[in-house]
Amino acid sequence: MDVKKRGFFSYVVLTLKGIAMGAADVIPGVSGGTIAFISGIYEELINSIKQLDGTAVKLFFSFKWKEGWKKINGKFLLAVFVGIGISIFSLAKLMTYLLNNYPIFTWSFFFGLIISSSLLVSKEVTRWKVSTIISLLVGITAAYLITVLSPASTPHTWWFIIISGAVAICAMILPGISGAFILLLMGQYAFLMDAVGNFNIKIILLFIFGAVIGLISFSHLLSFLLKNFHNAVIAVLTGFMVGSLNKIWPWKKVLETYVNRHGEVLPLVEKNISPFAYAEVPGADSYLWQAAFCCIAGFLLIFIIEKAGDKIKVGRTAEK
Numbered sequence: 001m002d003v004k005k006r007g008f009f010s011y012v013v014l015t016l017k018g019i020a021m022g023a024a025d026v027i028p029g030v031s032g033g034t035i036a037f038i039s040g041i042y043e044e045l046i047n048s049i050k051q052l053d054g055t056a057v058k059l060f061f062s063f064k065w066k067e068g069w070k071k072i073n074g075k076f077l078l079a080v081f082v083g084i085g086i087s088i089f090s091l092a093k094l095m096t097y098l099l100n101n102y103p104i105f106t107w108s109f110f111f112g113l114i115i116s117s118s119l120l121v122s123k124e125v126t127r128w129k130v131s132t133i134i135s136l137l138v139g140i141t142a143a144y145l146i147t148v149l150s151p152a153s154t155p156h157t158w159w160f161i162i163i164s165g166a167v168a169i170c171a172m173i174l175p176g177i178s179g180a181f182i183l184l185l186m187g188q189y190a191f192l193m194d195a196v197g198n199f200n201i202k203i204i205l206l207f208i209f210g211a212v213i214g215l216i217s218f219s220h221l222l223s224f225l226l227k228n229f230h231n232a233v234i235a236v237l238t239g240f241m242v243g244s245l246n247k248i249w250p251w252k253k254v255l256e257t258y259v260n261r262h263g264e265v266l267p268l269v270e271k272n273i274s275p276f277a278y279a280e281v282p283g284a285d286s287y288l289w290q291a292a293f294c295c296i297a298g299f300l301l302i303f304i305i306e307k308a309g310d311k312i313k314v315g316r317t318a319e320k
Contacts, residue, residue, distance in 0.1 A: 015086075033174050136239040170214060
């Protein structure tokens with residue numbers, strides 16, 4: 001691929017765009033891929049990732065590092081991923097704090113984010129027909145069944161952390177799908193935010209290993225699917241987000257608990273209840289109006305990002 005010539009300041013700007021992507025991927029419902037698309041680096045990001053193939057590996061193992069680095073557009077990828085890393089490590093502790101201390105407000109905000117994200121993603125379907133609607137229903141059903149059949153706490157073993165990294169990284173190359181959202185659905189979000197916040201090297205490296213595998217493997221597959229079955233894929237993704245709202249519902253009743261390795265009692269199986277039923281629990285407060293405000297704020301945030309992206313696109317078109 002043709003590598004753009006850039007100066008130092010251009011790479012600083014790329015790092016800042018990476019920081020914005022990382023911030024988006026920490027928040028369930030906001031996609032780093034969407035930020036890449038808005039900021040004008042999406043196509044180059046996809047093309048650069050696709051260069052991480054067997055030829056690139058041979059060049060590096062043949063000590064032809066300069067050729068390999070140029071082939072994968074290494075300076076570009078390094079600048080973007082450094083920004084993503086800075087953002088994730090900076091925000092992880094904040095998200096852990098909010099989930100532990102303000103769970104209803106935080107989940108309500110996420111709920112609004114995911115509703116508006118699903119609406120935004122659905123707009124990418126160019127034509128709705130029977131097969132597309134079936135794809136949507138398949139996505140809704142699959143996600144809902146996952147949230148119902150899976151306990152609130154999935155395994156934190158090494159192999160599942162690797163799988164989580166491999167699956168979640170797809171969000172970086174799919175506008176509209178958040179990596180944090182995928183982790184949330186898999187029951188790994190809070191666990192990994194805590195690991196990053198406390199700089200748990202073992203867990204972080206396992207996750208990165210899975211992410212690298214997923215990034216290289218899925219970039220070609222997703223590119224192929226989107227190119228040949230665009231509407232069906234987008235419909236499934238939209239349905240997946242809608243069906244997963246069952247897991248993000250802010251008011252839950254704990255049915256079963258478990259004790260983790262630190263001796264903490266945590267929820268294992270939960271049931272969604274109405275905020276009014278939640279308020280009847282002794283010592284509990286549904287914070288209904290505050291939660292509604294957070295949900296609306298999350299809902300509007302996505303559309304603000306979309307409008308900003310539209311203005312940037314219009315500005316680029318005018319310059320041309």
